Amino acid sequence: MIEVSALTVRFGGVTPLDSMSVTFPAGTCGLIGPNGAGKTTFFNVLSGFVTPAAGAVRAFGEDLLAMAGYRRARWGLRRTFQTEQAIEALSVFDNVGLVHEHSAGGHRATRRQDVLTALEFVGLAGSPKESVATLGVRERRLVEVARAVVGSPRVVLLDEPAAGLPDEETQHLARVIRRIPEQLGALVVLVDHDMSLVSACCDVTAVLDFGKLIASGPTAEVLRDERVIKAYLGTEDKV
Amino acid sequence: MSVAEEPEVSAADRPRAAAVGTWLRATASEIERPTAIRAAVVAALFLFVLLALPGLVSTFWLQIGTTVAIYSIVTLSLALLVGRVGLVSLGQISLLAVGGWVAVRLGFAAPGLPFPLLLVATGVITGAVGTLIGLPALRLSGLYLALITLMAAAAISVALQVTNFPNGGPGFLGYSGALAGSVSAKLHRPDWLASSASFYRWVVVVAAVMFALGVLHVRSRAGRSWAAIRQSEPSAIAAGVNVTLYKLWAFALASFMTGIAGGLLAASAGGLTTYGFPAQDSITLLAVVLMGGVFSFWGPVVAALLLKLLPELLKNWGLPPDLLTILFGLGVLQVMLTAPAGLVVQVPRDLAGLVAMVRGRLAGTGPAEPAE
Numbered sequence: 108m109i110e111v112s113a114l115t116v117r118f119g120g121v122t123p124l125d126s127m128s129v130t131f132p133a134g135t136c137g138l139i140g141p142n143g144a145g146k147t148t149f150f151n152v153l154s155g156f157v158t159p160a161a162g163a164v165r166a167f168g169e170d171l172l173a174m175a176g177y178r179r180a181r182w183g184l185r186r187t188f189q190t191e192q193a194i195e196a197l198s199v200f201d202n203v204g205l206v207h208e209h210s211a212g213g214h215r216a217t218r219r220q221d222v223l224t225a226l227e228f229v230g231l232a233g234s235p236k237e238s239v240a241t242l243g244v245r246e247r248r249l250v251e252v253a254r255a256v257v258g259s260p261r262v263v264l265l266d267e268p269a270a271g272l273p274d275e276e277t278q279h280l281a282r283v284i285r286r287i288p289e290q291l292g293a294l295v296v297l298v299d300h301d302m303s304l305v306s307a308c309c310d311v312t313a314v315l316d317f318g319k320l321i322a323s324g325p326t327a328e329v330l331r332d333e334r335v336i337k338a339y340l341g342t343e344d345k346v
Numbered sequence: 347m348s349v350a351e352e353p354e355v356s357a358a359d360r361p362r363a364a365a366v367g368t369w370l371r372a373t374a375s376e377i378e379r380p381t382a383i384r385a386a387v388v389a390a391l392f393l394f395v396l397l398a399l400p401g402l403v404s405t406f407w408l409q410i411g412t413t414v415a416i417y418s419i420v421t422l423s424l425a426l427l428v429g430r431v432g433l434v435s436l437g438q439i440s441l442l443a444v445g446g447w448v449a450v451r452l453g454f455a456a457p458g459l460p461f462p463l464l465l466v467a468t469g470v471i472t473g474a475v476g477t478l479i480g481l482p483a484l485r486l487s488g489l490y491l492a493l494i495t496l497m498a499a500a501a502i503s504v505a506l507q508v509t510n511f512p513n514g515g516p517g518f519l520g521y522s523g524a525l526a527g528s529v530s531a532k533l534h535r536p537d538w539l540a541s542s543a544s545f546y547r548w549v550v551v552v553a554a555v556m557f558a559l560g561v562l563h564v565r566s567r568a569g570r571s572w573a574a575i576r577q578s579e580p581s582a583i584a585a586g587v588n589v590t591l592y593k594l595w596a597f598a599l600a601s602f603m604t605g606i607a608g609g610l611l612a613a614s615a616g617g618l619t620t621y622g623f624p625a626q627d628s629i630t631l632l633a634v635v636l637m638g639g640v641f642s643f644w645g646p647v648v649a650a651l652l653l654k655l656l657p658e659l660l661k662n663w664g665l666p667p668d669l670l671t672i673l674f675g676l677g678v679l680q681v682m683l684t685a686p687a688g689l690v691v692q693v694p695r696d697l698a699g700l701v702a703m704v705r706g707r708l709a710g711t712g713p714a715e716p717a718e
Binding site: 149192196 | 567570571573574576578579580581582583584585586588589605
């Protein structure tokens with residue numbers, strides 16, 4: 108469970124997150140909103156790249172903001188990036204192994220098996236020894252997801268994992284995402300613009316608009332919410 | 347291989363033996379033929395350079411060879427920083443001077459210290475100095491880091507002009523104007539390293555150890571963490587990499603290596619002069635390292651040959667050494683534009699292309715090389 112209370116981020120005169128309070132209970136939770144709503148900023152606060160002006164984040168009882176960025180990763184906070192960040196200089200195995208060897212429970216004895224399990228989990232066929240530089244977009248995405256699930260993840264943040272993927276790949280990804288809480292017990296927070304993916308994966312969803320939380324609850328209800336529809340489509344009187 | 351064939355394995359050891367067997371098989375399958383061939387080539391070349399070369403060339407060229415081997419450690423350290431971690435340091439030549447200073451000072455302070463130990467101590471102290479200079483690297487990167495290291499280099503060369511290399515004088519600085527006789531400072535070599543050939547062989551072995559240290563790092567946890575940092579610091583942090591620690595470790599390792607090279611340089615035939623380490627030489631060093639190639643361990647070797655053998659060859663052929671500045675300028679431009687991985691990748695690639703083209707022409711049927 109992640110409890111976010113009154114989280115505020117300011118960059119000069121801009122407030123990308125304005126007193127955001129929300130609870131992500133368990134399973135796969137959606138976080139949606141129009142471009143610039145503050146979704147990635149929220150992830151960056153959780154990862155430790157952005158220091159908030161105010162507020163607190165507790166994850167499974169732990170004060171997340173008190174930990175250094177890399178310690179959060181070692182604790183079990185994993186993420187993928189909007190522009191995928193698989194390391195080109197390393198092989199597929201080393202990409203995933205890197206996260207394993209830096210995680211709290213990542214013992215050398217289980218590394219080989221854990222990495223291969225993660226690659227199988229995301230459905231990445233092909234040689235683990237292959238260099239990431241030779242892979243296509245789809246495989247790189249899967250390598251990134253494998254990095255996020257290897258070993259014992261506790262919280263997995265997925266930042267637009269389906270962006271630019273064809274439909275059948277998105278469906279494969281949805282199956283993988285749903286299995287993360289089911290089989291690994293980790294809490295997943297999914298940011299995506301693909302509403303069919305969010306509906307397919309997320310039991311609950313929170314909606315951000317201009318840094319403010321405008322709705323949260325069961326996904327189907329949230330997507331029907333008038334404020335949410337307005338946020339996405341805009342309103343006439345705004346013009 | 348089944349357990350039944352090995353009656354000496356006790357029941358308790360069986361799972362362990364099986365695990366080791368699996369590991370061995372996995373390891374054996376990982377060592378592929380190209381790797382074995384590469385290892386054989388490296389070993390053959392190393393043995394040739396170590397054993398045969400001293401008998402083939404004059405003392406003069408052997409001393410040039412010694413200098414090339416010493417500088418290959420310096421180019422290695424910079425190639426590691428630039429190619430593996432993505433940190434550009436323009437202070438490496440000044441750290442070389444620091445290494446030389448420390449080695450000479452230690453030589454006077456503890457004359458009984460065995461030479462190998464003195465070298466290691468020099469490396470460790472220079473490593474500490476380099477790490478201090480590297481501290482800004484935690485906050486800066488790219489151009490700003492390069493600028494900071496260049497400023498530190500300039501400060502070191504100014505300090506060196508004032509303090510001189512130790513010559514057995516009193517105090518911490520160990521320099522006395524009254525004792526100043528010769529223009530160059532030297533570290534006394536032990537008897538077993540007195541001859542040019544034995545010192546050359548020792549330097550080649552030390553350089554090989556440094557390269558092995560580099561390879562070991564790149565293939566280990568440190569190398570993987572550096573690869574993550576080089577690509578993107580946020581993704582490295584998200585992978586649990588302590589970016590600060592691994593950056594500092596890279597600076598410490600590179601400075602350690604450069605310090606050892608400085609110690610070797612202090613003991614070499616030419617000795618050390620205070621005007622021998624101008625800050626701008628670090629820029630030339632970066633140019634040749636980029637030219638050689640920073641993503642391969644052959645790159646630093648090529649870079650050291652360009653830096654220390656090429657000038658002597660030019661002199662030998664009666665060409666002005668100033669030509670080098672132009673050659674390096676053109677060379678680095680050429681490499682950056684056409685082959686960012688350096689000459690070690692470009693030359694074999696272009697040669698292979700040429701061979702394919704010639705073969706195609708000779709056969710007359712092969713696919714015509716597209717006109718460029």
